[in-house]
Amino acid sequence: MKWEGNRESDNVEDRRGGSSGGGGAGMLGGRSIGIGTIVIALVGGWIFGINPLTILGVLGGGEGGAPQVQVQQAPEQNTVADDPQKKFVKTLLADTEDVWRDIFTKGGATYRDPKLVLFRGATPTACGQGQAAMGPFYCPADQKVYIDLGFYDTLKNRLGAPGDFAQAYVIAHEVGHHVQNLLGISNKVEQKRGQVSQTEYNALSVRLELQADCFAGVWAHHANNARQLLEQGDLEEAINAAARIGDDALQGGSGGAVVPESFTHGTSAQRQRWFANGLKNGSVKACDTFSTRQL
């Protein structure tokens, strides 16, 4: 993926120890976690007392299925000022800003940039306590995307989805949830909570997640048209990542039975299909996962 040298966003907030604030160059984080792995049941928001749909962005893993995901702690060296992963995230976020601002403007609306928070381990959010083990997520109440960059190691080493474009897809998916928030889509789904059965609610959650995948594809479509980001093998990386974090893949991989009613993100095939749909068409209209019969 060709991203170096492109614009970097000012909307990244770094909460990883000493590198936050005005130019804390070279400082290592105060908390020494080191390299290691922690294993926590990934059960979305429930375990932390958070309404799972309020934390929309949990990228993989279902609230109902409780698959196990090992989250690797990012090495401490990631907090130094000249941090290539941070540069990547800032560049990617800027790219989504440019693409979505343009799409909103053409549609006669105004895009509000989300913030992206880098954290390590745990961090407070307007949706409750955010945990690295939940994977990257978006909180509509503060309009921020949260990511512990250790997830990228998890993605590569545990989930079998390496590559910078797979990492880009993760951010684009979370930004997709922000777009849903701005468009009032997530709010509509949230209003169904308590009015429909848990199974029906999970089905709505799947449609919401697949739409975020499709929006990630829409971003990739325009980013590539404008800046020729994609290199050989990039698409396969994103498609592979979409497959690796399907509910069925995660549930099966955790050794449990695959229970479709408990899916909240969609199967591997569905996630691949909707990402590809957005990528091919490049339009929000092509991402109507709510009225389609065939997911």
Ligand SMILES: [Zn+2]
């Ligand atoms: Zn999501």
